[in-house]
Amino acid sequence: MTAQPVSSPSLWPAAHTQDARRPRSLQRQLGASDTVCERRAAYILSGAERTDTSDKRAAILGTYLHEGLLGSARTEYGWLVETSVADDTIRGHVDAVHLDAPTAARLPKRLRPTTPAQVTTVEDVKTKSTFLWDKVVRYGATAAEIRQVYLYADLLRTVGWVDKYGQKPLARLGPIDVRRIRFRFVNRDNGAEHVQEFDFDRAEATRARWWVQRVMEYESPEEASRSFDGPGLDAICDNCPFRTPCWGEPKTPGAAVQTVLVHNDADREAALAEYVRGHEMENEGKRIKARVRKKLDDSPAGIYGLNQLAWTGGNAVQEVDREAMIDVFDVLGVPVPEKTGADFERMETVMKEAGIAIPMRNAAKKTPRAIRVTAVPK
Numbered sequence: 001m002t003a004q005p006v007s008s009p010s011l012w013p014a015a016h017t018q019d020a021r022r023p024r025s026l027q028r029q030l031g032a033s034d035t036v037c038e039r040r041a042a043y044i045l046s047g048a049e050r051t052d053t054s055d056k057r058a059a060i061l062g063t064y065l066h067e068g069l070l071g072s073a074r075t076e077y078g079w080l081v082e083t084s085v086a087d088d089t090i091r092g093h094v095d096a097v098h099l100d101a102p103t104a105a106r107l108p109k110r111l112r113p114t115t116p117a118q119v120t121t122v123e124d125v126k127t128k129s130t131f132l133w134d135k136v137v138r139y140g141a142t143a144a145e146i147r148q149v150y151l152y153a154d155l156l157r158t159v160g161w162v163d164k165y166g167q168k169p170l171a172r173l174g175p176i177d178v179r180r181i182r183f184r185f186v187n188r189d190n191g192a193e194h195v196q197e198f199d200f201d202r203a204e205a206t207r208a209r210w211w212v213q214r215v216m217e218y219e220s221p222e223e224a225s226r227s228f229d230g231p232g233l234d235a236i237c238d239n240c241p242f243r244t245p246c247w248g249e250p251k252t253p254g255a256a257v258q259t260v261l262v263h264n265d266a267d268r269e270a271a272l273a274e275y276v277r278g279h280e281m282e283n284e285g286k287r288i289k290a291r292v293r294k295k296l297d298d299s300p301a302g303i304y305g306l307n308q309l310a311w312t313g314g315n316a317v318q319e320v321d322r323e324a325m326i327d328v329f330d331v332l333g334v335p336v337p338e339k340t341g342a343d344f345e346r347m348e349t350v351m352k353e354a355g356i357a358i359p360m361r362n363a364a365k366k367t368p369r370a371i372r373v374t375a376v377p378k
């Protein structure tokens with residue numbers, strides 16, 4: 001890697017410093033976006049110090065992209081973006097709210113959307129990498145993402161917008177009759193969009209509220225369950241500012257932090273049973289995939305129901321055409337280098353040095369052919 005010249009410092013220290021100043025990074029109150037892990041939410045509510053840092057470059061790029069997209073939607077479509085909602089227990093910023101015509105008509109003209117929504121809709125915009133894209137298209141929002149958006153929607157339905165500078169006309173509307181939820185996923189590598197939409201469900205909103213209530217009732221964060229498997233296994237933990245207090249230090253230096261979960265032989269017995277269960281599931285999964293792979297061996301690529309079949313590889317492998325190489329030497333009147341027979345390695349070297357193209361041909365073998373199954377983009 002080339003060293004960074006002193007006259008051209010990396011941009012990342014500046015980006016990290018600015019990111020640390022964002023209200024989100026400083027807040028001690030529970031934000032709807034903090035409801036991803038029960039224990040993490042409990043740490044925030046307890047006012048615990050954030051002890052751990054992590055490389056936030058990908059997250060910062062995601063934030064820039066998010067701000068850029070929402071800023072464009074506000075300018076071009078008149079969307080209400082990044083507005084604040086809160087009550088006594090929770091607060092957050094709603095990515096976008098699309099008001100229906102009667103509600104929009106109660107706002108000053110400058111705040112009205114270009115096109116009102118059929119029903120008032122809360123929209124959450126998530127940027128995702130290509131690595132996660134198939135999962136996004138196949139399964140949509142995660143349970144934590146759904147909980148987060150329901151908290152926003154329920155705050156709007158019960159309280160409305162926060163009465164603060166910059167959104168006073170919104171606050172004057174009071175509670176908003178949110179009827180629909182929309183997730184808009186944007187692939188941060190290629191810009192693809194995927195939209196998931198459903199009606200607001202009161203039961204789901206109640207479940208999200210209960211989740212927060214339960215976290216608030218813990219007397220100490222350690223009573224809250226860990227929603228993830230820990231550093232090295234879940235990216236959420238790798239980037240969690242509370243990973244040291246959450247997992248502590250392993251008794252054996254250098255061992256995985258998850259060793260803190262094993263205290264005695266009974267724990268080891270349970271862990272081994274879990275390992276065997278995982279092994280059996282893995283074997284069964286491999287068996288199913290191998291059987292299906294053979295069944296589909298001559299099926300053409302295409303869309304079949306919810307899945308898209310594609311093939312990679314199976315291409316001709318190129319190899320040096322030795323007979324043609326001897327012909328080239330003959331035509332040029334150059335003696336063929338010999339060892340026990342023609343020295344083909346030496347011939348290649350001579351031709352490269354002379355700038356003559358080495359004749360190639362398709363070999364009998366082909367590159368390995370691999371199956372690729374992805375969700376059909378909706």
Ligand code: SF4
Nearest residue numbers: 037040226237240246
């Ligand atoms: S380290 Fe993982 S499990 Fe622990 S609080 Fe953070 S996100 Fe939750």
